[in-house]
């Protein structure tokens with residue numbers, strides 16, 4: 372039993388990680404439309420918020436970027452790109468927000 376519990380735990384984490392990775396680019400783009408991200412953001416050009424490609428460049432190689440940005444999208448805030456605040460998005464949920472942030476950090480490809 373002592374050996375089985377950590378095994379089950381790590382299998383569960385692997386499955387969760389796989390689920391997030393399986394979130395493909397087209398699916399992420401659809402989510403971004405569904406949750407209104409694309410009314411303020413575009414992959415290439417700055418709208419109300421920064422271009423997603425610029426976000427990817429800014430945080431390239433920064434290992435804590437995913438966690439930081441998931442918190443930022445969930446709670447909203449300003450200051451990293453200017454004075455205009457991003458509204459909070461608690462309705463998106465942790466898993467979808469993480470998938471969206473990882474997609475943004477890939478440069479928000481459409482397919």
Ligand code: HEC
Nearest residue numbers: 406407408411419420449450451452453455456457460471
């Ligand atoms: C009402 C407009 C608006 C909407 C809707 C919006 N954003 Fe933003 N977003 C902004 C603004 C403005 C900023 C810049 C905030 C700053 O300067 O720190 C931003 C910044 C970001 C950043 C970079 C944050 C940082 O600190 O560098 C990410 C990632 C992001 N948005 C993702 C999303 C996602 C994903 C969604 C949809 C769930 C979304 N945004 C919806 C306006 C918006």
